[in-house]
Amino acid sequence: MAGAEVSGTDAGAGVGAAAVPGTSTADASGAEWVVDARRWGWRHAGRRAPAVSGLDLRVARGERVLLLGPSGSGKSTLLAALAGVLGGDEDGEAQGELLIAGERAQDARGRAGLVLQDPDAQMIMARVGDDTAFGPENLAVPREEIWRRVDAAQRAVGLRLDPDRETHQLSGGQKQRLALAGVLAMRPELLLLDEPTANLDPEGAVEVRNAVAAVLTDTGATAVIVEHRVDLWWPLATRVVVIDPGGGLIADTTPEQAAGELGGMLAARGVWVPGRRAAAVFATVSVAEPGTASIDPVADAPLLVARDLAVARRRGAPVQTGIELDLRAGEVLAITGPNGAGKSTLALTLAGLLPPESGELSAGDGLAAGAGARPWRWRSRQLLTRVGAVFQNPEHQFLASTVRDELAIGPRELRRPRDEIEARVDELLERLRLAPLAGASPFSLSGGQKRRLSVGTALATRPRILVLDEPTFGQDATGWAELVALLDEVRAEGCAIVAVTHDHELIAALGARELRLAAGPDTAGGDTRLPAAGSAGAPVALQDRARP
Amino acid sequence: MSAIAARVAAVNPVARLLASVPLVLGLVFTIDPVSAGVALALELLLMPLTGIGWRRFWRVTRIVWIVAPLGAVTILLYGQASGAVLFSWAVVHVTEGSVLLAIASLLRVLAIALPAVVLFAGVDPTDLADGLGQVLRLPQRFVIGALAGLRMLALLHDDWRAITLARRARGLGDHRGPGALVRQCFGLLVLALRRGGLLATAMEARGFGGDTPRTWARPSRFGRAEVALIGVGALVAAVAVTAAVVTGSWRFIGG
Secondary structure (H helix, E strand, C coil): HHHHHHCHHHHHHCHHHHHHHCCCHHHHHHHCCEEEEEEEEEEEECCCCCCCEEEEEEEEECCCCEEEECCCCCCHHHHHHHCCCCCCCCCCEEEEEEEEECEEEHHHHCCCEEECCCCCCCCCCCCCCHHHHHHHHCCCCCCCHHHHHHHHHHCCCCCCCCCCCEHHHHHHHHHHHHHHHHHHHHCCCEEEECCCCCCCHHHHHHHHHHHHHHHHHHHEEEEEEEEHHHHHHHHHHEEEEEECCCCEEEECCCCCHHHHHCHHHHHHHHCCCCCHHHHHHHCCCCCCCCCCCCCCCCCCCCEEEEEEEEEEECCCCCCEEEEEEEECCCCEEEEEEECCCHHHHHHHCCCCCCCCEEEEEEECCCHHHCCCCCCHHHHHHHHHEEEEECCCCCEEEEEEEEEEEEEEHHHHHCCCCHHHHHHHHHHHHHCCCHHHCCCCCHCCCCCCHHHHHHHHHHHHHCEEEEEEEECCCCHHHHHHHHHHHHHHHHHHHEEEEEEEEHHHHHHHHCCCCECCCCCHHHCCCCCCCCCCCCCCCCCCCCCCCCCC | CHHHHHHHHCCCCCHHHHHHHHHHHHHHHHHHHHHHHHHHHHHHHHHHHCCHHHHHHHHHHHHHHHHHHHHHHHHHHHHCCCCCCEEEEECCCEEHHHHHHHHHHHHHHHHHHHHHHHHHHHCCHHHHHHHHHHHCCCCCHHHHHHHHHHHHHHHHHHHHHEEEEEEEEHHCCCCCHHHHHHHHHHHHHHHHHHHHHHHHHHHHCCCCCCCCCCCCCCCCCCCCCHHHHHHHHHHHHHHHHHHHCCCCCEEEECC
């Protein structure tokens, strides 16, 4: 455990001194590689196919590896293994060798620090100071040294918070920076980031990226980063490694080469490469030209109308007011805006899951079809064919024990014939690339697969309106393209789509019109409704791109 | 007085826990009105020293004032009959003995519960965990694990709401009754286990769960103030028991 012990003399030097820990550590163990994987592989218990296999990878001190690969290629599994949290024999079966600075990864506790995707899952202690101190405590760092490290780590990620501040009050970006500080305070030799910005809005993502950039610059730390937002993270990388889902690596190269001559090949394999997003989409699927739906949206009566609508998760606490919108068959409406603007609450309200706080929300005759004009009063079964909802956190809507059953829940509730249900489920499994996982638990899927499955559950009953909360989070290029193609297809069939999203490419690809919400009434104050003029600084700009 | 109140407020949660132990031990074996009455009187005299205002006192002890009389009424109506019968109807026998018993048990519940609730109101779980781990030296994995798990309890309510919305969105919201409730509870359990698993991974990633002993970022102090508080608890118990024995009203439970 020599690597975990750092003398207290370098306290003033911040995190840096330890992130490139005493060269003595490396010399003592004789390890020249921070990461050394030799034919390494891992098969999760209960799965037939290995998550990772035949991996050879050596990472030298100070390298910053951007680890890419299609969804489900085992990126997160590799990071968990490097962090020593993959578990023991009952959790799965390992092959080959995986060393951190010459020590077996599962024995090298505290040598590699891991920041995970979900900000809430990483807040371990109730207070900000305690949370950062948690790692050093576990590594038995002396008390005075702990607080020096806490201070240095929080400064390194740009957090200046009262140590007694409660962690649950922080924003998503702050939580992720605090998680990073908690890892830095352990002075790891290797920094592991598993999609640290996947759950954040663009502002939060930039905040976290900048904190990581500052830490890497100050410390010269070794890092392995998994991220789908490649444009954001590319400038930090000194090396790009692409895992092959079939085993081994697709590429191990410089960022210049990966974006340059290898870019086309990588994009075709479903890997995000900067600037090749659109190219990847149109190479793998054929999306109908935006706005060429067979149904003329304007001619039809609206399916759903909102006038002066206020939305709230809890009665009496509106998070957004004065919302005006018409939703017609075959059109796509994108709801955008900063965190806390009430986007998800509006989505749940439009989906008939929350009653409006005030104002009008009414379904047209075409949508209501005898169920009444108030969606929140509809019976649960009546919702199935009218509005389908995909939640922000897919895990919150999983109710079955297998992927196949999950897709069949809706059609079964509608008492559809057995063979029709089977056909619909099989079709969706194919379309969503989930067929090989039909018998797996929904909770065991990768992040991108979970999201595709949740979209599938909503589509299974062919609703007239599809409401999606961040449908493209965590998707690889192929998954993204297929999702866009699928949404475009249901739109062309006359389904209206409402998508809460930060993904501008999605908005462009679907030819969506945009409803931009400003920060909630608490922050903006007063009436937030403004005419549709594109005034950039307005509290709420109702940018209606589709109509003049 | 405010200086004392400040000292009391800063007393280690472990001492707050231990201060009620002599009271419980002293009062739990006897069932007489004198010991409990004396203890309660002393406690109410000492209460202002804790710096708790009356408004806050009523708020945190509300549940005690509801539960204690309910228990007393039950004993009054159905308790062991002895002495003259004052009132009788069906299985209800109110006797002189059951009146005394009811008063004694009312005083007893108040004498044990009030100081415990007041001393323990507003104890920060983190401070308690620090104390349990460092002062009482309970197993560290257990203490820290319980502390981290405790924070997750707050999320259960959010999860329940999310599952309710999910069931409605997925077409299962019309099912009511015990079956649907059981399934929804099961869903909650699945989510809670899932959260627990993620939390465990996050904690392990920060070096938790190793065999080496850990250090504590904040010392949990146990000094004169802590000893004094426990001493006060012991003194109250001693005076109460002595008073009961001297007046001859000491009665062992079941005796």
